[in-house]
Amino acid sequence: MSTQITWKHLALWALFLGGMALLPMLVGKGTLRTIIFANYLAIFAMSWDVLSGRTGYISFGHPFLIGIGAYTTAILSYRFDVPVGISIPVAVIVTMAAGTLFFLPALRIKGTYFALVTLAFMELMYQLVQVIRPDLTGGTRGISGVQTLTRGAVNGYYLSLALMGVIAISLWAMMKTRLGTALSAIGMNEEAVEGSGLNTTKLKLFAFMVGAGVAGIGGAFYVHYLGSIAPRALFDINFLFTIIVAALIGGASTIIGPMAGAFFLTFLLEYLRPFLPGAERYFIYGSIALILYMYEPKGLYEILRKARERLTGANA
Amino acid sequence: MTVILELEHVVKRFGGLVATNDMSFEVAKGESVGLIGPNGAGKTTIFSLIMGEHKADSGSIRLHGEELTKLATHKRIRRGVARTYQVPRPFADMDVLANIEVGLMPDSIMAMIFTAPADEEARAIARSVGLNDADLHRDPAELSMGDLRKLELARTLATKPEVMLLDEVFAGLTAGEIEQISGLLNEKRQEGMTYVIVSHDLRSLEPLIDRAIAMTQGTFVCQGDYATVMSDEAVRMAYLGH
Numbered sequence A: 001m002s003t004q005i006t007w008k009h010l011a012l013w014a015l016f017l018g019g020m021a022l023l024p025m026l027v028g029k030g031t032l033r034t035i036i037f038a039n040y041l042a043i044f045a046m047s048w049d050v051l052s053g054r055t056g057y058i059s060f061g062h063p064f065l066i067g068i069g070a071y072t073t074a075i076l077s078y079r080f081d082v083p084v085g086i087s088i089p090v091a092v093i094v095t096m097a098a099g100t101l102f103f104l105p106a107l108r109i110k111g112t113y114f115a116l117v118t119l120a121f122m123e124l125m126y127q128l129v130q131v132i133r134p135d136l137t138g139g140t141r142g143i144s145g146v147q148t149l150t151r152g153a154v155n156g157y158y159l160s161l162a163l164m165g166v167i168a169i170s171l172w173a174m175m176k177t178r179l180g181t182a183l184s185a186i187g188m189n190e191e192a193v194e195g196s197g198l199n200t201t202k203l204k205l206f207a208f209m210v211g212a213g214v215a216g217i218g219g220a221f222y223v224h225y226l227g228s229i230a231p232r233a234l235f236d237i238n239f240l241f242t243i244i245v246a247a248l249i250g251g252a253s254t255i256i257g258p259m260a261g262a263f264f265l266t267f268l269l270e271y272l273r274p275f276l277p278g279a280e281r282y283f284i285y286g287s288i289a290l291i292l293y294m295y296e297p298k299g300l301y302e303i304l305r306k307a308r309e310r311l312t313g314a315n316a
Numbered sequence B: 001m002t003v004i005l006e007l008e009h010v011v012k013r014f015g016g017l018v019a020t021n022d023m024s025f026e027v028a029k030g031e032s033v034g035l036i037g038p039n040g041a042g043k044t045t046i047f048s049l050i051m052g053e054h055k056a057d058s059g060s061i062r063l064h065g066e067e068l069t070k071l072a073t074h075k076r077i078r079r080g081v082a083r084t085y086q087v088p089r090p091f092a093d094m095d096v097l098a099n100i101e102v103g104l105m106p107d108s109i110m111a112m113i114f115t116a117p118a119d120e121e122a123r124a125i126a127r128s129v130g131l132n133d134a135d136l137h138r139d140p141a142e143l144s145m146g147d148l149r150k151l152e153l154a155r156t157l158a159t160k161p162e163v164m165l166l167d168e169v170f171a172g173l174t175a176g177e178i179e180q181i182s183g184l185l186n187e188k189r190q191e192g193m194t195y196v197i198v199s200h201d202l203r204s205l206e207p208l209i210d211r212a213i214a215m216t217q218g219t220f221v222c223q224g225d226y227a228t229v230m231s232d233e234a235v236r237m238a239y240l241g242h
């Protein structure tokens, strides 16, 4: 466990992000837009993983948090002309507050019940958006014409890459510390963590707030990339499962895992599109995810790690 | 004699079942007490009540005279009491060293982020319970029952308790392992550790304790030195059936 951060780690991060930075020269605008979505999905999957992957409190309501971030900044900037430099930080703070709300059920319930309660949060939000002040939320139609932060695919790509890079490295560094160990320990045996003299309530609350904060950042920037918000697409069970499956098949409790899973899924969905334009795609990708998951429950990350071990083992 | 741990009229019900029925006893500092009773007598429940994993319905539990019943488990640990579990359940996906390190962590998020793991201290504790250096980077799944019990002890010792509640420390161990763990417990005792020990293995328990408390069906039966308790009529009835 307690491996320290070394130059080798940092070099690998630099290599990865540097390689990603070259992509706009290698691929077309269409592919680039797909990768932008993958970058945001990676952010959502990482945020889900902080909240659920580590502590084992499986949240089915993640779009609720993303939606709060997205709606807050969209409403503030579009309806009230608040500059994005203010509306985005406000959106993140509001999402973190909502993360605390999310946390309340976790004080009492676990497992399936927790998942169901969080699913209810998402559903509730979907209904409320349409009923409460549709003049602000745009009701079922949502809001379009939200200010965009970048022009063109290339700039949009670099912004999403920068966001993903900063979030990934920050979370990665944080999870390398004793805090990461303690959060993972909660997922394995919460009583024993409490029995080690650690306040598990405080730890879970912190994980929920960080997870919500990242979801808020992702949601807010994503809406300013798309320029619009549509409740049907946001509070959608397919969107929810794409996030969870990305984290799980990539490898929960890691940082690279959810990122790898997000890219894998995005491209899988994209390549299936010409053959299966409708919702059947989700069936195929669900099946592939399931098989992968049954083959290696720790996900792509573990498959790659084992492959590397085999390779380096063969060399030695 | 200074009393370190006291239970007074503690009651715990699980539905209609009275698992702890008006239990009262005291443990002195540096003392080692055996808590004995047949299966289902309520021994483990008493440990859970002391640690706050179950809430007592009534009664008082005090450590150094301070009332524990209102405190969360992690706070009770910080006051100096810790337990081991009858069935060891370590952090499965962490190696032995990381398991021990969880017990050494400060309870502050900032400190967790900004201080380095206490590798050296964890190693020293691992050695002190007789774990080999080669085991430190193993996963718990690879350990023998004896080593799992040692890990359980190490994780508990890491929280620096003054009072240790040991639940079935000898279950599933070989004669050699029992001897090793007994030696270890005796060593800590010389350093002033206070114990409450639950064990079905009375022969191994006897040399470790100053005094025994017998209970059955949640109820106190008698207490005294080991020989006295074992010759008590009621104890023989409840425990041995004759």
Ligand SMILES: Nc1ncnc2c1ncn2[C@@H]1O[C@H](COP(=O)(O)OP(=O)(O)OP(=O)(O)O)[C@@H](O)[C@H]1O
Pocket: B014, B017, B019, B037, B038, B039, B040, B041, B042, B043, B044, B045, B046, B086
């Ligand atoms: N969480 C619980 N819910 C309901 N009943 C419980 C619970 N925990 C223990 N009991 C019951 O309380 C009684 C005492 O159990 P406890 O585990 O404390 O006994 P014990 O003396 O430790 O037994 P053993 O020697 O088998 O470990 C038993 O009848 C048990 O079934």
Ligand SMILES: [Mg+2]
Pocket: B043, B044, B045, B086, B167
């Ligand atoms: Mg028991």
